[in-house]
Amino acid sequence: MNEMKRSSGANMSDVKINNRTLILNQLKEGKKSRKDIAEKIKLTPASVTILVNEMIQDGCIRETGQMEETLRVGRKKVFIEINKHYKYAIGVNIEPGTLSIGISNLKLELVEYKDIDINGMSVNQVMKTIIEITMEMLWNMNISKNDVLGVGVGIVGIVDSKKGISKRAYGLWKTPVDIEGILSDGLKLPVVVENNVRALALAEMELTKNKDIENMVFIKYGPGIGSATITNKEIYKGTYNNAGELGHMIMDISGKECKCGQRGCLETVASTRAIIQDMKNAFSKEVLPILYKLVEGNKENIDEAAIMEAYKLGETEIVKEINKVWEYLGIGMVNMIKLFDPYKIVIYGELFKDEEFLDKIVHEIEKYGNFDNITNRIQASILDNKRCIGGVVLVVTELFYKKGGA
Numbered sequence: 001m002n003e004m005k006r007s008s009g010a011n012m013s014d015v016k017i018n019n020r021t022l023i024l025n026q027l028k029e030g031k032k033s034r035k036d037i038a039e040k041i042k043l044t045p046a047s048v049t050i051l052v053n054e055m056i057q058d059g060c061i062r063e064t065g066q067m068e069e070t071l072r073v074g075r076k077k078v079f080i081e082i083n084k085h086y087k088y089a090i091g092v093n094i095e096p097g098t099l100s101i102g103i104s105n106l107k108l109e110l111v112e113y114k115d116i117d118i119n120g121m122s123v124n125q126v127m128k129t130i131i132e133i134t135m136e137m138l139w140n141m142n143i144s145k146n147d148v149l150g151v152g153v154g155i156v157g158i159v160d161s162k163k164g165i166s167k168r169a170y171g172l173w174k175t176p177v178d179i180e181g182i183l184s185d186g187l188k189l190p191v192v193v194e195n196n197v198r199a200l201a202l203a204e205m206e207l208t209k210n211k212d213i214e215n216m217v218f219i220k221y222g223p224g225i226g227s228a229t230i231t232n233k234e235i236y237k238g239t240y241n242n243a244g245e246l247g248h249m250i251m252d253i254s255g256k257e258c259k260c261g262q263r264g265c266l267e268t269v270a271s272t273r274a275i276i277q278d279m280k281n282a283f284s285k286e287v288l289p290i291l292y293k294l295v296e297g298n299k300e301n302i303d304e305a306a307i308m309e310a311y312k313l314g315e316t317e318i319v320k321e322i323n324k325v326w327e328y329l330g331i332g333m334v335n336m337i338k339l340f341d342p343y344k345i346v347i348y349g350e351l352f353k354d355e356e357f358l359d360k361i362v363h364e365i366e367k368y369g370n371f372d373n374i375t376n377r378i379q380a381s382i383l384d385n386k387r388c389i390g391g392v393v394l395v396v397t398e399l400f401y402k403k404g405g406a
């Protein structure tokens with residue numbers, strides 16, 4: 001990260017940052033008394049009191065409603081909570097075709113949000129758009145940069161998160177882009193960059209507040225297929241930062257060439273992009289009569305929604321295609337579950353909001369794999385389409401919680 005002017009955090013010792021992080025992580029679960037915090041993190045009540053008072057002074061936490069129960073005459077138990085208004089976080093999600101930008105408070109509640117069409121834009125245009133829209137949002141909301149923690153960017157493909165560089169962004173641009181350098185220069189704010197599926201997996205974990213999800217495989221299904229593995233609350237990155245490329249697991253050695261350079265990747269047979277391409281190739285009034293009618297005979301109108309409608313109306317060729325897709329996706333997931341044995345497998349994607357599709361995938365996994373209790377382990381994501389939430393959680397995790405609320 002570039003050198004940025006920070007508040008008290010810059011001068012804190014590692015031990016102090018660590019202890020403040022422990023306190024914040026306790027408060028993430030909900031409000032607590034100083035005494036409860038001390039018991040949980042195994043520090044003396046006196047140390048906790050000193051730290052808490054200092055953090056209240058800084059503004060990152062605050063005292064809140066008192067409990068009914070009177071401990072001694074004239075004294076009540078006081079609770080501490082995260083001060084959600086202490087700082088704002090900016091989240092950005094970059095995918096082929098769409099840019100999503102949002103501003104949230106520390107409770108991860110979005111206060112501003114926007115989707116922008118970036119089809120046909122160059123790298124420079126996309127970066128310029130992020131800077132302009134962000135400045136405009138801050139201006140409109142009357143938010144000063146001093147009140148902003150930083151910017152979290154989730155982007156498709158391979159990311160070097162230490163350097164803040166997008167190394168390969170499939171479907172966007174072919175050369176590495178120094179996202180952190182460009183955006184921190186333009187916005188004069190700290191910037192954190194990560195693969196977008198990993199950022200969304202972090203968001204799933206934080207927003208679910210379900211301990212089960214601290215060990216999960218998170219799968220993003222759409223035009224591409226990505227995944228992220230969380231073990232003990234941390235993203236598993238791999239030696240070269242390339243872990244989790246479920247979409248590029250090879251399913252067919254003599255299959256179609258993939259954008260990654262390999263052949264027969266899962267994405268080439270089971271992504272929505274692959275389905276749309278297959279239907280465009282097979283398009284005719286005779287082979288696909290229902291779809292033909294739905295898109296008024298124009299194959300350029302074929303999209304995910306039209307295909308799914310035709311599927312639900314029982315178009316024979318589409319039912320065949322989709323069944324094949326579920327089969328491939330199911331096999332890919334069986335392999336993934338065999339490798340990681342996660343407690344939960346969470347699927348994020350428009351299609352899986354439909355319970356019928358989720359059931360089909362569970363069925364395929366049961367058909368091809370042999371697992372314990374698999375039905376209860378697979379679930380649809382709780383996240384909505386506001387994908388900037390991944391970037392928001394990223395920046396709040398990295399620059400608030402891990403920095404002791406600096």
Ligand SMILES: [Zn+2]
Binds near residue numbers: 247261262265267
């Ligand atoms: Zn591939």
